[in-house]
Amino acid sequence: MLLQLNQVSLSFAGNSVLDEVAFGVAAGRIQSLIGPNGAGKTSLFNVITGFYRPQRGEITFDGERLVKRKPHSVTRLGIARTFQNVRLFREMSVLENVMAGQHCRSRAGALAAVLRLPSQRAEERRIRETSLECLDFVGLADSQERLATNLAYGHQRRVEIARALATEPKLLLLDEPAAGLNGSEKEALVELIRRIRDERGIAVLLIEHDMSLVMSVSEHISVLDHGSLITEGTPQAVANDPRVIEAYLGQDDEELAL
Secondary structure, three states, X not given: OOEEEEEEEEEEOOEEEEEEEEEEEOOOOEEEEEOOOOOOHHHHHHHHOOOOOOOEEEEEEOOEEOOOOOHHHHHHHOEEEOOOOOOOOOOOEHHHHHHHHHHHHOOOOHHHHHHOOHHHHHHHHHHHHXXXXXHHHOOOHHHOOOEHHHOOHHHHHHHHXXXXXXXXXXXXXXXXXXXXXXXXXXXXXHHHHHHHHHHHOOEXXXXXXXXXXXXXXXXEEEEEEOOEEEEEXXXXXXXXXXXXXXXXXXXXXXXXXX
């Protein structure tokens, strides 16, 4: 497994958020993490990426232990993420936002930047070229000079994905990437996720409430409920699992339409 969680537990003020969660993501796989609201999905992302530190358990990525690592160190190892709510730098252009993702791959120090050494200028060109390529990949090369926050919401989400790709990840975590998108934008998102895996060889783990999107794009689904992993498997197996149906009781009909 590229990513492996073993008996990961997290609690706040005595309240259990994750309870001995064990699951993995294989290299080159598109996988979804689903569950009712409050199931612990985003908390699990935060544990993987170093924003939260679990009280118990182990997390390994590509053979490296993640627990106790800072978020920037996790990113440097090859895990990138987006967030439920789009987080862009308001006063920066689309291109500058994506270039910020390359920071974890930069080597030139402050002195080289001040003196404008050849090594620093070469690195700056590489960062710009890589970022432009990422923008082109998500279909936004023509918007590179615009303020990121002036773009339509669906395009802002693509900028965030481009910035994540600029970190050169092996695993991309997408936290509700379809939130706020219309039908055609969701179809384009499914195509983009597949291209990320097929053309770049990047594994994808997404949290998503849109079950039609989950079923269409996922090769493997893991289900959380009240902080516990209750089942996982192929989309068809998960859709027919009584534990999943029970976990979603009380949710909107659209959410239950697995």
